[in-house]
Amino acid sequence: MRGIRAMRAIKVWKIRSLVQHAGFIVMMYGGRFGVHLGSAIPCFACPFVPGCGGYCYLMGLQGYIGFGMSAVAAGGVGLLAALGWFALFAMLVALLGKLWCGWVCPFGLIQDWLSALRRAFGVRERTIPRNTARRLTRVKYLLLSGIVVIPPLATAGILHEDFYLPFCNICPGKSILPLFAGEARYLALNLDNRVTLGFSIALLAITGVMLVGMFFRDRFFCVFCPFLALIHLLKPITLLGLTKEPESCIGCGNCRRVCPMAIEAVYKERVSRDVQGDACLDCASCVEACPSDFALSINFSKLRLFRSSRDYVAELKGKFGR
Amino acid sequence: MNLNLNLKMNLEDKEIGIPTERTLKILKKASERAKAEVEKNLKSLAEREDYSPQFDYFMKLCGGEQTPEAIERRTGRSAARLLCIQAPIELIHAAGFHPYKIASGSQAMTSLAAHGLPALMCPMIRAVIGAVLESGPGSGTSPVTSPWILPTTCDWVAKFPEMLRSFGVENRIHWMELPHLKDGDAGQARWLEEVFGLKKFLETSGAKIGRKSLADSVRIYDDAWRALNRLAKMRREERIANVWFMLIAGSFFLDSPERWTEAALSIAPSSAPPSGPGRARVFLAGSPIFFPNFKLLHLLEDTGITVAADDLCSGERVFPGAVACKDTSEFGIISALAQRYHQGCLCPTFIDNDRRVNGILCEKRTAGLRGVVFHVLKGCHPYDLESLGIERILKERGLRFLRIETDYASEDSQNLRTRLEAYRRTFGGERDEL
Incomplete structure (x- = not known):
């Protein structure tokens, strides 16, 4: 951490x-x-x-x-x-x-x-x-x-x-x-x-x-x-992936707007932690743009590699989804 | 004060346009009371131990004149008046206007607008009506150059112009119909239409909103959001008092965003706060709180309750900020703004607002909060109703919940103090040194 x-x-x-x-x-x-x-x-x-x-x-x-x-x-x-x-x-x-x-x-x-x-x-x-x-x-x-x-x-x-x-x-x-x-x-x-x-x-x-x-x-x-x-078919053995804490999502919609694949499921998910769909590229744009401190993260197995945070968004200075 | 107004003080005064002697007297008295109220509050701020001249700029803004004319003089732009934060301020700014959310916390102003209005009524709207009557927007150039941009959020906002009209004040109003279901496609499509409608309306002034001006405005407000976030972080670490934070946030619309940002960034954090167990660090939720009505904020502080975060639309949510936008075309920016101001808004006027509580739970972890004080302005029904569901969820998550219902009057101060002290004691430990 x-x-x-x-x-x-x-x-x-x-x-x-x-x-x-x-x-x-x-x-x-x-x-x-x-x-x-x-x-x-x-x-x-x-x-x-x-x-x-x-x-x-x-x-x-x-x-x-x-x-x-x-x-x-x-x-x-x-x-x-x-x-x-x-x-x-x-x-x-x-x-x-x-x-x-x-x-x-x-x-x-x-x-x-x-x-x-x-x-x-x-x-x-x-x-x-x-x-x-x-x-x-x-x-x-x-x-x-x-x-x-x-x-x-x-x-x-x-x-x-x-x-x-x-x-x-x-x-x-x-x-x-x-x-x-x-x-x-x-x-x-x-x-x-x-x-x-x-x-x-x-x-x-x-x-x-x-x-x-x-x-x-x-x-x-x-x-x-x-x-x-x-x-995606190999997902069960894949260690790296995107997860969401739905109870931390404030629903601002930034993830949906910056997604190069226009994925909506990450924004819409309200229950499951697993938001790695078949279209996701793990580009982490959504994690970068998410202003909630815990909502999105890229993980390697149990290890959290990169987690969304309000401070990170503030420091991005508008450079979203590049 | 501008008394040359097209004002009918109450329904008995039939001669519209000619203020009666009685009218003038009431106005003068209310105006004096309002001035005294502001001065008293400014004085109490200036006498605080943690006062420093770095807050002067914000005190001057909050205590100074807030008429559209004054705003126009200060910012060099025509003012566009808002009551809420649903109309994208970046878009308004890009059209060359200064978006300016009128909010008043003045008790004297509520009494000015007492006649002919419902007894149980949102004090904020009542105070704004009072302030409008006092400054006389029915005269001069302001109705033409400074339109009201009103998204139909709560009923008080929806009926606001009607109420003003009952006092004989006509205004130029641009309505935006706000879909109250924000998560569905239909609502979002409808709102996007409304935002494009706003663009069209703004462009009737002769301004042209383009990609460049939009991108510039987004950048300016993004900078401001960064400054606000910095202050929020300082407050979380108790390096700035909640009262100062609220004052600074509350002054956001009263000057050009660039100047405000610069001043906000120059605020230096105070020395490290006291720490230890048993401290009552809480989240402040609910109806907005505007200067000079800082009654609740002072009471919280006096009873040893530290506000470490809030989700008031006069505090951390004073504007949405952080508009992520990868499609930087004109359409892309406008649609990003529309979404951010609609589906991203946590106002209880929305029906599908279940994610609001998530923000509080996040702060519970980030800031180590132990309780939530939920402020309900008497007559502010959306917040009042939403507090029920929120209370249940938060209590399940182990947060101490206190609902405070009050208005601008100071009569209930002692009562509130007793309740807050009792609430404070549930946290255990010693009272914080103030």
């Missing part, structure tokens, strides 16, 4: 921004100075970026370290390897939870840059109507099931072989992130066959929609990101 109090002078949003940029450099350019963190990174460390510093686990899950037919075809060893990679992924998630999304993910940072650009222009942030938003939350689970189901079908020959890596083929990370390493080829149409052409047209369309969406709405892509679904 004493330590936390001393930390109050440090602004969490500044640390977060620093970590995000460091994460960006490691994930995007790590390979260029000999860093490669393996194939189980729980964020968009895109393998299509030349010289990247690790591989996104979603790629592995679809491909050579997934649980699909390729693992079965490789015999027991393949399955064991798949389990091993999953265990590593689960451990990384258990330790840091959605910090991977809010604090590390390079694609998340690009979205934050676009939001900053929107703010600089004074353009109003668009909201997604509540009913639409509720329907959209299902998309990430659909994508996740596609990631698990489609590659084995491709391996088994039921689907065309180019359905291997179905998610990567439509992931805007694949088209946008390599641009930062001077690689623009994934924006071109792939004329190999009808499947690849279809995928590349879809990717271009999705990239366009996402770029527009991400400019007008904070973290627009995260709404659809299968990582959020997958990490």
Whole structure:
């Protein structure tokens, strides 16, 4: 508790921004100075970026370290390897939870840059109507099931072989992130066959929609990101998370207003301490903006890492949600 | 005092516009009494042991002239008069006005507005009516340049202009219909409309409210909130007396926020307070308390009860502050303000106000409080009614609860003192050295 109090002078949003940029450099350019963190990174460390510093686990899950037919075809060893990679992924998630999304993910940072650009222009942030938003939350689970189901079908020959890596083929990370390493080829149409052409047209369309969406709405892509679904499914073993003391909440609504994912549940919760929903990025903006001394906190298991306080809000001097 | 007014003192005086000799006499007498009341209270403040010249600025504000004209002279902006804190002051400020919440704690003023009004009535509204009659807002330029901005909070506010009209005083009023269910979408959407309506109204003065001016105003009031929070913290640590805190908070609207902030930041904490077991550190909740009616505050202090925190709309809640806003577009700021002033408000006029008690429970932990004194102004029904539910919850949480119902009159002082002393004794321990 004493330590936390001393930390109050440090602004969490500044640390977060620093970590995000460091994460960006490691994930995007790590390979260029000999860093490669393996194939189980729980964020968009895109393998299509030349010289990247690790591989996104979603790629592995679809491909050579997934649980699909390729693992079965490789015999027991393949399955064991798949389990091993999953265990590593689960451990990384258990330790840091959605910090991977809010604090590390390079694609998340690009979205934050676009939001900053929107703010600089004074353009109003668009909201997604509540009913639409509720329907959209299902998309990430659909994508996740596609990631698990489609590659084995491709391996088994039921689907065309180019359905291997179905998610990567439509992931805007694949088209946008390599641009930062001077690689623009994934924006071109792939004329190999009808499947690849279809995928590349879809990717271009999705990239366009996402770029527009991400400019007008904070973290627009995260709404659809299968990582959020997958990490949320591992919530029972995740140590890091957001909790609320509903009996300390005065209902000012700051948490709801600064949330990049426009989550309302944190504001509305009146009973449960568990407010870590599937859309939460653990970015801690709500904890920063909460003027109640006990209401919100980010915890690692039983250890309270950062707790909301009125004094912290006063010292923020209006720098909310950066 | 401005006696050139369009004033009908009571219903017998048929000749509106020409004050009768009797009217003038009553006015003059009330005005003198009010002045004496203020001077007596200022004098007692100046004679306190912990008085220091750093409080002079705030004493001068609270004791000085508070007419719109005086406010306009002081701030260099046209005054926009408020009775509550539901209309976003940042928005009003961004339009070039000085938002100014009129509140009066003057006993003399309540008697001035005695005729033709309900016997059991909010003394604050009665005193404000008295002050309006005394300063004569029906004359000169003030009705045009200084509009009233009135969200329909309690019935007293809703009927306030009607009551003024019964005295022959017409005012320029902009109503904001306040949805009393604040947690639902319908209410919030409705209120946002009202806030945009206010923007439109303010812009009829020729001002243009833009992103830049809004952001500036939010920053100015955020600075002020930081200064207020600093003082609240000092009070929690007993480095400033509650009476001074209330005086400073109560003077907030009487000068430009920048000047007030500067003065508030320059207040130095006093030396470390006495400590030990058995100290009666309490939370002060309920109806607002305005200068010069500091009767209850003095009585609390005299009986050895230390107010370490409050949620009065004349104290820590004098303006909401801490408006978090990530969407810094014009719409984003206005909608953030609308939400902060509506769903974030803890006024008992709201039906779904169940979270109000959470603020008190938080302070119980932060400030180590052991009791709650709930102040009800006679006639202030919303607070009166809400005290029932709050009492039950707080007692369950082990806080000693005392409900004090009083008004501006000093006759019940002895009675209150006895009750407060009995309450003080329930805390055990020695009486604090004062």
